[in-house]
Amino acid sequence: MDPEPALSTGAVARRLGVSPTTLRSWERRYAIGPAHREDGRHRRWTPRDIARLEEMCRLTARGVPPSEAARAALGAAPAARAGGRAAAVVPGGPGALPLGEARPEGRGLARAAVRLDQPAVAELLEAALAEHGLVTTWEEVIAPTLHAVGRKWASAGERYIEVEHLLSWQVSAALHRIRPAPDQARVPPxxxxxxxxxxxxxxxxxxxxxxxxxxxxxxxxxxxxxxxxxxxxxxxxxxxxxxxxxxxxxxxxxxxxxxxxxxxxxxxxxxxxxxxxxxxxxxxxxxxxxxxxxxxxxxxxxxxxxxxxxxxxxxxxxxxxxxxxxxx
Structure with a gap:
């Protein structure tokens, strides 16, 4: 049987919508870390590891304290109990945003926004802007996520307005941090x-x-x-x-x-x-x-x-x- 594919911490963070710092903090505090490290140093997350993190994210999004969520995730992760290969982690559940086909960064951003995880939203935006540039990030990550948030609260009363406000504020802050180039001389504004x-x-x-x-x-x-x-x-x-x-x-x-x-x-x-x-x-x-x-x-x-x-x-x-x- 082929070995299970393993992902880096950065790739898992983008997929789940948490910051790499958060993943390292969870590992240090609650022992909810990867089972495998390359050369004893680099973290590599298997589908079973990611399934535990998915459960951790789901519980914390519902207001469960992280320590309790970690205990539940370690003891009841579906992939760990089943003993088989974990399915790919995809957004789901009643709180998921309807993104359709989107970049992985968009899915992670949506997850972080629904959890109201402001530090993760900010870090994911900065990473996407650095990797893809402003225009691609706007058209393929930010705009689809904003549209999905708008559709969600439009169909769910006012339950997701706080998600839109938090996400919009963080997007605006990220845009304002982009440094302009020197103005072209004698060009009208x-x-x-x-x-x-x-x-x-x-x-x-x-x-x-x-x-x-x-x-x-x-x-x-x-x-x-x-x-x-x-x-x-x-x-x-x-x-x-x-x-x-x-x-x-x-x-x-x-x-x-x-x-x-x-x-x-x-x-x-x-x-x-x-x-x-x-x-x-x-x-x-x-x-x-x-x-x-x-x-x-x-x-x-x-x-x-x-x-x-x-x-x-x-x-x-x-x-x-x-x-x-x-x-x-």
Missing amino acids: VLLACVPGELHSLPIEALAAALGERGLPVRMFGAALPAGALCDAVRRTGPRAAVLWAHSRTTADRALARSVAGIEWGLRGARGHSALLLAGPGWGPESQGPRTGRLFGLRSGLGVIADLVAGQAPATAAGRAGPAAYGS
């Missing part, structure tokens, strides 16, 4: 704002971080910017492009979009206009007008904005194609 009444700002926070990584100057105004303040900001900054985010049809304001698209700025005789880019699922096809384009994905949207800043693309060409992973 890009203005980013949510429409009045719109509080879902994470997608434009991701866009702001991604633009900053590329050295494109950003003026970020965040959630629910009043209409008058938005128009004043456009006139004062003279941005190459203004991006307006609307998460829902109830907040998308087509009249405001037309007003912003018509703003002129600069000295008399040398007046300029900003390209207006509408982002988010709230904008319908009828929202697009003169000097107005659409953004449909973070990756494609970055390309559209970079071309606009370089003067290589008209606003009306914005966002003809791209993944619909920009929303959350």
Whole structure:
């Protein structure tokens, strides 16, 4: 019989949604560690070991103290009792988030969020950003998990709102920790704002971080910017492009979009206009007008904005194609 496959501590942590530090702490405090070490040093976790950890995670998510959860997991892990090869650990149970096909990092992130394990959420986000970069992590890890959380609490009353709040806060914190590159010299800024009444700002926070990584100057105004303040900001900054985010049809304001698209700025005789880019699922096809384009994905949207800043693309060409992973 082939030996059971064994995983590293990092791989198990990503799969279960706990930090490697937590796994080492559990091993030290409660003796719930791997049965095998390579060369006596490197931890290698077998399916039986992972089954015990899965039980530990399930119990602690229900509020069982870690010491009691460890005793139960060591004495009653299904794989250990059965004596056979453990099945692959997958998210399940009534508290699981419906992620479908997703990166393992997304599944681990969902597990940690449901357990309200803030340190693990933060560590998993940092690891994914370091390994895959911002755009891939947003589109293939963060956005699917945020969507799954939203679907879960929408179908379960208010039971999972605390999960969404914790996850959103940690995502925002991780995005704010991304260091921008030095601004490109003499490049007009890009203005980013949510429409009045719109509080879902994470997608434009991701866009702001991604633009900053590329050295494109950003003026970020965040959630629910009043209409008058938005128009004043456009006139004062003279941005190459203004991006307006609307998460829902109830907040998308087509009249405001037309007003912003018509703003002129600069000295008399040398007046300029900003390209207006509408982002988010709230904008319908009828929202697009003169000097107005659409953004449909973070990756494609970055390309559209970079071309606009370089003067290589008209606003009306914005966002003809791209993944619909920009929303959350």
